[in-house]
Amino acid sequence: MIIQKIFNNNAIVAKESDKHEFVVMGRGIGFKKNVGEKVEENLIEKTFILKQKDASEKFKLLLEDIPAEHVSICYDIIEYAKNILGVELNDYIYVTLTDHISNVLKMFDEGFNTPNILIWEIKKFYPKEFRVGLKALEFIENETSKKLPEDEAGNIALHLINAQGKNNSSKVEDVVHQTKMVQDILNIVKYTYNISLDEKSISYERFVTHLRFFFQRMDNVEKAENRENEDDFLLKQVKEKYKEAYKCMLKIEKYLEKKLSDEEQLYLTIHIQRVTQR
Structure with missing residues (x-):
């Protein structure tokens, strides 16, 4: 393991044969050392391997x-x-x-x-x-x-x-924005049904988890045709069975200002139905 760069007495960049460079930290690991010298491996405390x-x-x-x-x-x-x-x-x-x-x-x-x-x-x-x-x-x-x-x-x-x-x-700002959107959607559900949600329930936890990952998928426009056909069939059944939950889902879609896929409409409607049931 050879020293490639010295930041200070306690941090260096090292390289081992033809592998990636990595940052190595340890008390005194760079003290009175020069580039090209071998690393005193007994002094290594932390190794950062960033691919x-x-x-x-x-x-x-x-x-x-x-x-x-x-x-x-x-x-x-x-x-x-x-x-x-x-x-x-x-x-x-x-x-x-x-x-x-x-x-x-x-x-x-x-x-x-x-x-x-x-x-x-x-x-x-x-x-x-x-x-x-x-x-x-x-x-x-x-x-x-x-x-x-x-x-x-x-x-x-x-x-x-x-x-x-x-x-x-x-960016972290994106996470902040998504967190606010989750709260807004929960408020839409609460105000539509005029109820408070049980935040300790499994249904609530699943709904929030679904929303978190939903926002990560929103930009993914790839759709499998056979899956769309299947979701369309199920959505028609859910739409008929859970009419109020479906209407609430449409309010959320309007808030998002985005046309949701049949798959997202289906799962959002089911989650709304579950989280609003006592």
């Missing part, structure tokens, strides 16, 4: 400006998140979350806190990610002795939610 080239290059640029301590904290948060959430996270999470947390810590030192206006929705719609965010605050406090507000757990959760998407160009 996406663009994410890797941006991460290296980040390392030139951000304290190694902040990078190390984010590494631990991301690894913890992967284990708890059980999902793949996009490589860009190492860039976006590290940059975000480092900025938050700097602002904290200057006496500024950034409120999260969606904290309530995040707690309700993304409970797992929010719990990881709360644990992240513990990591940060243990390492820096800085106690960040609960709102920051919501901000961290947004980054984790965003990193679960396959589209690298998606």
Whole structure:
């Protein structure tokens, strides 16, 4: 393993034979070292292997400006998140979350806190990610002795939610927008039926989960012809059986300003029927 670049005493870029370059961190791993020398592998504490080239290059640029301590904290948060959430996270999470947390810590030192206006929705719609965010605050406090507000757990959760998407160009702002849309749709259902929804029910959880993934699929216009025919047949039956739920679905379609496929109309109608039944 050969040193390719030295950021500081504790962070370097290394390469092993013809494999990808990767960032290596460890106390004193770059101290009095030169490019081309072998890495003292016993000093390695954390290894970042970013397969996406663009994410890797941006991460290296980040390392030139951000304290190694902040990078190390984010590494631990991301690894913890992967284990708890059980999902793949996009490589860009190492860039976006590290940059975000480092900025938050700097602002904290200057006496500024950034409120999260969606904290309530995040707690309700993304409970797992929010719990990881709360644990992240513990990591940060243990390492820096800085106690960040609960709102920051919501901000961290947004980054984790965003990193679960396959589209690298998606932004945290998109997740914020989608979260608001989920809330709007739930309100349409509540006002149409003039009821409060049981947020602890399985039907409610399934409905919210369906909406979350629905927004990720909205731009996918590919349709299988045989599936469309099947959905059209089922939709006609559901439309007749669950008339009020179907009307509510049409209100949601109007709100979205988008013509939904038969498949989406079908599943939305069924979810509305289930979530409004006691």
